[in-house]
Amino acid sequence: MVRDSSEQIEEIVWNVQGKGEEVHFEAGKPGPSVLQYEYDPMGNRLAKKKLYVDGPADIRSEGQYYVRDPQGNVLAVYQYNEENIALVDDKDSLYLEELHLYGSARLGILKKALALRYRDESGTANWSIRTLAKTTLAQSSYQQLELGRRRYELSNHLGNVLATVSDKSLGQDSSQTGQADYYLAQVSSASLYYPFGWEMPGRKFVSGEDYRFGFNGQEEDPDIHGGGIVFKYRTEDARVARFFAVDPIAAQYPELTPYQVASLSPIYMRELEGLEGILSTNVGIDFRAQLKVSFTIGGRDGYSTSGSASVGMNVRTPMMGGHLNASINMYHNGLGTSKLG
Template sequence: YYDAENRLTEVETSLDGLTWDRDARYSYYKHGPLARTVLGGQSVQGVDYAYTLQGWLKGVNGSSLRPAYDLGGDGLPGGPAQYTGRDAYSFSLNYHAGDYKAIGGTTPFPGTSAYLGTSGFRPLYNGNISSMAVNIGALSSPMLYSYTYDQLNRITGMDAYTGLNSDGNNWSALSLSTNYQERVRYDANGNILGYLRNGTTAGGKPLAMDSLTYHYLAGTNQLGRVRDNVPATNYDKDIDDQPVANYAYDPIGNLVKDSLEGIRRIEWTVYGKIKAVHKGGDTTITYRYDASGNRIAKTVIPGAGTPKTTWYVRDAQGNVMAVYSDSSDRVLLKEQHLYGSSRLGIRERVGVTTGTGEAVFDPGAIAYLRGEKRYELSNHLGNVLVTISDRKYGVDTSGDGESDRFIADVLSAQDYYPFGMQMPGRAFAAGTGYRYGFNGKEDDPDLADGLIAFEARAYDSRISRFFSNDPRSEEYPWQSPYAYYSNSPTGVIDFNGEGDYYKKDGTHLGNDGKNDNKLYTAERMRVVISEKKDANGNAIMLGGKRVVEQIKVFEGAIKLNMSHSDFQEAVSIVRQEGDSKDPAEYKVLASIFFNHAGNDPTKLVQTIRKESSVYRVGKPKDRFSPEDNSIPVISSRAGILNRLIGGPDLSGGATQNDGNDFFA
């Protein structure tokens, strides 16, 4: 369901097309941004969003998890959301003192600058996150993470604090902890030279986890080995001391060996994707991809035993819709993915696939089965912090036998170091864990602990490096092609470096300068200042000063199935076909064109060239500048983008416009 401004308001799913279950309900602030999401047909969780005056996300829910401090008042007695499940998580992002002031009576995010002091608080005005508060109810205690950066915006350290006073919603008991502390050093290219990482002393564990020194092959950005000065017995999911020549690469820089992990050989496709991994014990893992480079199958072939294949079924945009498991001559449906404005979670269901046949409808009572759906609760990076089921539990606090409040059914919870490694002692799982985590990407433990399957490349969160070269590395000669997104993991989701980017409302966000004619939607654009280097990696000097340049980073980017030039042409025609100041007219016209093209983006331009009056009468075919944000142009873009991302048909199914173009 959508509102009059074409914003998603409600999402429902059905197994049979007859009975529907609500998965999400969205509401918005008057000036446009998302204000609240309510998950589940039983309102199992409310997720409330707050923003700074600059439009930066300030936080989600209230830091203390108490209903009185929650933006949406979830679980507050007598409030409109009294029977919504109480908050299972919250986080807040701190940029500088005074970056946020609530306009209502609720103060959801207590300030931290007064408690951190001058040594721990660093005001940042460029969008970098100075500190982040995280409160996950299923874990031990709320945490405040304070970050440091160098002049190139690369993260250089993290300190962890405890001491949130939940009753008073303040950090009056703030205390610096050595748990989870990190320090990072880089070379001029952004390759990590040293990495200190602490674990936690909880449960009697030793504090030290990693004291890493990175050794590179001479004259390259390729990592040869990592030395660790901490005993391997301290922790079992981290990187340990590696032998000489632990890593090896092919001529174009793809990793082909990792001795300590038992990876004897990695085969790559010509498109830079992992084709097969040969491990010790004669285990082989193979991967298959579709034409767009999306993974569609992974097969684990043990040296002794039955091979197991995982199949991924995707939609036209590359989103996973279902996951099947194939083992011992049986194909089992494991997951069905749920989507709203982004992935909401998955429906876990193990069932044997059957053949086709006649279905018999039973008009009797309908039984709803709760507990199969698993919703994601994520932070600003898409990191999955908590998963909950689609049911909630009542709590009787008065002893009268009736539920006075409700809590979510928490299935898993986890917290992360900045570069994506999961923190020891900061994880919880009821039954099986959840295989989507950092940035919302899939963990790949069959390959190695800490491995994350990004769409483009495999990433090792333990050492904060990709397995292969960035395919666009020639555009960024100053940056190591193996580095994780400019070594700025706290605020950057994706570092694409290609194409033109638009918000869903049609606003042009920018172009990074690479002329590859690709089209994307993104949530926002952020500028990162980076030192400019020559082809040899040396800093470029001018007048005795280092030259820096601005790099555009597009967050939440999604590639669309249309070239930018075709998009511009389609926008031009829709704009010139319309003759109104009403934005809705242009959006409806865009839907009519799509319907006439059979909803096939690849045929859209061909169709309008043949049918549009703009071409038939020789009307000028102006190309409107991407920077043209006039209402007719931006509305034309929004109408086309709406259909490209799978939005609703705003024309009601029309394929003709009896006013100008398509005659009945």
């Protein structure tokens, strides 16, 4: 795809990795005029920039920078704003927007909104450099705990983020005594999806800021076709259940379209970073068949022989990491057996 008139996209520029590098919108379309993306050598997104072009010398820019670990996991997201990129000394700003929380997998996000660089009304640049100082009990008799900035995600077996809750508990005084009898979690967001990731209209609840991740635990980009789903290798248009680019390993699956999502089995399979569908659980599907034949052969001199043969087969489809086993067992007069596997 190089353009999309229905979405007022004039041109899409692709890089050598098959990932969108620039998206140019038609004049008059609300929102940014150009989207720009930058990636590392592994294909992970490092930056997203939105350009608002109001004239040759009046171009406003905003976007995000991503900081990742060696495995590609997002550690932090920075937000920047430039009032006019045509000026060397414009009123730009930089904020630490998010820190991502992990255990064995991602747990959630810590919202920071910490200003690192900003310009005041006089145009003077200010850098707010924060350092961590050692604190002991002798220096301070109390500690400050700020609640409500963390968002923990609740996912299903496919990794779809169905809800997020904050670290702030809401006390419930059911007995009217002025004290909390029990606590409820503060729900920050909740979403329901169609099988291939499109959010159901009217089935999304957000309290405060929206959550970055959704279907299959992937980042959602609201500026792409009403909400593109960003995998490592490709971006999906969830409305039509297909990717914008060809599958990098399409040659391994000639039976599938190169634009398919989750091997067209979104109920029990999840998408592996834009490559192929993988089982979301350890449960496979077995196809078993067995055939047993008994026979008796009589000779002209009254001699007879009897025996049986059985063939068993166990098949698991290749996309499920499966295998094919076949065995043949033959018995002759109950004395001998042979096996082929």
